[in-house]
Amino acid sequence: MFNFDVLKQKALKIDLNEKQIQILEVAETLFAEKGFDGTSIRDISKEAKINIAMISYYFGSKEKLLESLIIFKTSGLKMQLELLLEENLEPVAKINKLIELYINRINCNRGIYRILHFELSSKKHEFHLETFAEIKRVNLRSLELIINEGQAKGVFRKDVIVPLITPTILGTFFHFQMNKPFFEELLDLKTEELYNNYIQNDLTKHIQQTIKALLIYEN
Amino acid sequence: MFNFDVLKQKALKIDLNEKQIQILEVAETLFAEKGFDGTSIRDISKEAKINIAMISYYFGSKEKLLESLIIFKTSGLKMQLELLLEENLEPVAKINKLIELYINRINCNRGIYRILHFELSSKKHEFHLETFAEIKRVNLRSLELIINEGQAKGVFRKDVIVPLITPTILGTFFHFQMNKPFFEELLDLKTEELYNNYIQNDLTKHIQQTIKALLIYEN
Amino acid sequence: MFNFDVLKQKALKIDLNEKQIQILEVAETLFAEKGFDGTSIRDISKEAKINIAMISYYFGSKEKLLESLIIFKTSGLKMQLELLLEENLEPVAKINKLIELYINRINCNRGIYRILHFELSSKKHEFHLETFAEIKRVNLRSLELIINEGQAKGVFRKDVIVPLITPTILGTFFHFQMNKPFFEELLDLKTEELYNNYIQNDLTKHIQQTIKALLIYEN
Amino acid sequence: MFNFDVLKQKALKIDLNEKQIQILEVAETLFAEKGFDGTSIRDISKEAKINIAMISYYFGSKEKLLESLIIFKTSGLKMQLELLLEENLEPVAKINKLIELYINRINCNRGIYRILHFELSSKKHEFHLETFAEIKRVNLRSLELIINEGQAKGVFRKDVIVPLITPTILGTFFHFQMNKPFFEELLDLKTEELYNNYIQNDLTKHIQQTIKALLIYEN
DNA sequence: AATGAATGAGTGTTCATTCAT
DNA sequence: CATGAATGAACACTCATTCAT
Numbered sequence: 001m002f003n004f005d006v007l008k009q010k011a012l013k014i015d016l017n018e019k020q021i022q023i024l025e026v027a028e029t030l031f032a033e034k035g036f037d038g039t040s041i042r043d044i045s046k047e048a049k050i051n052i053a054m055i056s057y058y059f060g061s062k063e064k065l066l067e068s069l070i071i072f073k074t075s076g077l078k079m080q081l082e083l084l085l086e087e088n089l090e091p092v093a094k095i096n097k098l099i100e101l102y103i104n105r106i107n108c109n110r111g112i113y114r115i116l117h118f119e120l121s122s123k124k125h126e127f128h129l130e131t132f133a134e135i136k137r138v139n140l141r142s143l144e145l146i147i148n149e150g151q152a153k154g155v156f157r158k159d160v161i162v163p164l165i166t167p168t169i170l171g172t173f174f175h176f177q178m179n180k181p182f183f184e185e186l187l188d189l190k191t192e193e194l195y196n197n198y199i200q201n202d203l204t205k206h207i208q209q210t211i212k213a214l215l216i217y218e219n
Numbered sequence: 220m221f222n223f224d225v226l227k228q229k230a231l232k233i234d235l236n237e238k239q240i241q242i243l244e245v246a247e248t249l250f251a252e253k254g255f256d257g258t259s260i261r262d263i264s265k266e267a268k269i270n271i272a273m274i275s276y277y278f279g280s281k282e283k284l285l286e287s288l289i290i291f292k293t294s295g296l297k298m299q300l301e302l303l304l305e306e307n308l309e310p311v312a313k314i315n316k317l318i319e320l321y322i323n324r325i326n327c328n329r330g331i332y333r334i335l336h337f338e339l340s341s342k343k344h345e346f347h348l349e350t351f352a353e354i355k356r357v358n359l360r361s362l363e364l365i366i367n368e369g370q371a372k373g374v375f376r377k378d379v380i381v382p383l384i385t386p387t388i389l390g391t392f393f394h395f396q397m398n399k400p401f402f403e404e405l406l407d408l409k410t411e412e413l414y415n416n417y418i419q420n421d422l423t424k425h426i427q428q429t430i431k432a433l434l435i436y437e438n
Numbered sequence: 439m440f441n442f443d444v445l446k447q448k449a450l451k452i453d454l455n456e457k458q459i460q461i462l463e464v465a466e467t468l469f470a471e472k473g474f475d476g477t478s479i480r481d482i483s484k485e486a487k488i489n490i491a492m493i494s495y496y497f498g499s500k501e502k503l504l505e506s507l508i509i510f511k512t513s514g515l516k517m518q519l520e521l522l523l524e525e526n527l528e529p530v531a532k533i534n535k536l537i538e539l540y541i542n543r544i545n546c547n548r549g550i551y552r553i554l555h556f557e558l559s560s561k562k563h564e565f566h567l568e569t570f571a572e573i574k575r576v577n578l579r580s581l582e583l584i585i586n587e588g589q590a591k592g593v594f595r596k597d598v599i600v601p602l603i604t605p606t607i608l609g610t611f612f613h614f615q616m617n618k619p620f621f622e623e624l625l626d627l628k629t630e631e632l633y634n635n636y637i638q639n640d641l642t643k644h645i646q647q648t649i650k651a652l653l654i655y656e657n
Numbered sequence: 658m659f660n661f662d663v664l665k666q667k668a669l670k671i672d673l674n675e676k677q678i679q680i681l682e683v684a685e686t687l688f689a690e691k692g693f694d695g696t697s698i699r700d701i702s703k704e705a706k707i708n709i710a711m712i713s714y715y716f717g718s719k720e721k722l723l724e725s726l727i728i729f730k731t732s733g734l735k736m737q738l739e740l741l742l743e744e745n746l747e748p749v750a751k752i753n754k755l756i757e758l759y760i761n762r763i764n765c766n767r768g769i770y771r772i773l774h775f776e777l778s779s780k781k782h783e784f785h786l787e788t789f790a791e792i793k794r795v796n797l798r799s800l801e802l803i804i805n806e807g808q809a810k811g812v813f814r815k816d817v818i819v820p821l822i823t824p825t826i827l828g829t830f831f832h833f834q835m836n837k838p839f840f841e842e843l844l845d846l847k848t849e850e851l852y853n854n855y856i857q858n859d860l861t862k863h864i865q866q867t868i869k870a871l872l873i874y875e876n
Numbered sequence: 877a878a879t880g881a882a883t884g885a886g887t888g889t890t891c892a893t894t895c896a897t
Numbered sequence: 898c899a900t901g902a903a904t905g906a907a908c909a910c911t912c913a914t915t916c917a918t
Contacts, residue, residue: 035338037257041887176390181352213429217432272881273879493909602860609831648871652867654870
């Protein structure tokens, strides 16, 4: 089994105090709402009720704040993935649980995954992409292990292209999330609760069903 | 059959001269590369080699420039969808062609769909969302028509949630696109040509297969 | 005779409007008083009663403002030097006139020479030094021509190190200028007029006498 | 003979510990390289590997740090001047030795004299100028004593303006120093050693010769 | 119809200094 | 005695937009 040491090391290095965490939480919300470029450190400092200089002081720069945010928010993921991989479940159940885990995490850590998977691809910022790529690789490898297991058991097709599964899982979810106002109206999800329920029930099931069909159905 | 008049009217209203089109083309590229907030009208005016005031002059504001861009770039889509709907094809073939059409269009009009489907959801900008929602509705209805056709012919499952198909089609593609650097390395797509070929062959097939499986496979 | 084309070209390129000149004048005064780093563009904009953004707008940056200032203020010097070189004067008279010319110019263009000869040496700023070095070379060559003339006529010693003459001329003047408060008190120069008179009479004579003695006196 | 008590008192007041001296040394270097305004206390604290608050803590403020630095670095000068004045030398030899002493000191205490004689004149900072003026007066009186001695012996002209000698001595040296890059290239002084040798030999001789000529040569 | 000039508000960052511990 | 944490003010610069011509 591959190890998650790189991310562990990164995560352990961060020793965040209360105010730093508060800043990160606010930053996550605002980045989620308005994007990275659309959010100013003034917005963050105002919302977090801290001095504007604190952000540079604590994190060095706006971009490093984002990097810290991502490391902070993804540091638990590896643990959850490790646990899942060791669980004794049928392949389909495992995949379903993986999808559930992803959606849950992303739904909780509101905006961070959006930024992680989309905004960072922009040519504008020369982020230290390796940190982010590492997270993506960890995700991919976990998925690979599960699918290989399923293939070994003869449950899953053998000709599936694993790296394209993640785009389908995450892409479907993100696309739904990003078009929240559109779907809220279309599906008549008037309250935040209804909307979240829809994600956790209908959307999750849709994605699980999609991936299951893809992995099992032979043309 | 529903009509596309709303978009037609919008599109006809725009009578764009050469310079305006040039600006829109540049804007599309830059928005795609750096996002809406990450692109300044200075960047656009410089790249398009026009006076900076021209953008406000021609389009009114940066946000209205984006609106014009979207209307301009999506104005052909309805025609293509109309033609496709009228074609005499098997349901699966029709869906496959729809997917192909989407990917082709998005791949050509590089950044516009990214913005259309993602960046606009941001709370920061109060775009006149109706324009964009209209396009999404057009897309959805086209899909609905095709799927209903397939269901009527007994080819497709009846319990599928149509509004969630689009997120899967587009989401998968976008996620792949947004993580271009990651997949370039992972899949060893060294040149732009190899990358585009991969999209038009492997990725398109993956999405087609996914949707087909979802629509046909009964649990 | 060497040519001054490089500086001429530079100078001709600048087509400054009234406001730009006003900014340059203010900048010169403030740079002279408080140094380059000690002067903020806010100070300049306030004093010049123009919007702060104008400085970046007109000149690009604070450093480019300085470069423009130097080119602007030194653009007349070459003409004066050319004319002086062509005058039919005894060597000593020519040197004396050169010294007079320098002191006059520097005294009029108050701070620019201070910056040109001192502040720019700092390691902090990576100015495009070539522009400034060119001016220094022009100065040096003019002096060389005059001294060579005097040596040819047997008036001046032959073993003088020409490049060290400029430091003595300018250095003496600058040192006096920089210690203005000290000398004002010491020499009882209570008014600006008295101070300027002292420079144009006593100090100029002192420098002329010094250089003459150096060039003529044999140990 | 006048006394140096004022400076002595000032110097005795400072009881500097190791860290304070270390800070002063670093400050001198950085002030020399980047000027007073161009150097931040962050730069100093980083370079000296001490906490940033130490500077305010030890010296009170950035300006008081400079004052301490100047007092610290000039405290030895009066001793050397006293000794020189008491030496039994011919007037010319004494002047030459004075010049040598100046150049040596300034060359060793790299940036402090530059700041002392130039940057402090700035209107920006309201330094407690008296401290610095005192040093200048000490210098001037020493020079006066030597020149008066020479005049009494009939070696030096009687109509020389003593306060203008210092500007010539120091100004020449400073101007050379400040234009280091220019002269390095011009005189082909490729290494630091060559450059320093040039100062200690050629430049020193030039200044000595200049002052001697000025003091002796009758028009 | 088209644009150079101009602007007020805003950007991320760094400044010297203070203060509780 | 010494320092990490914290801050308000200032920094140079860029923003989208307006307006007179």
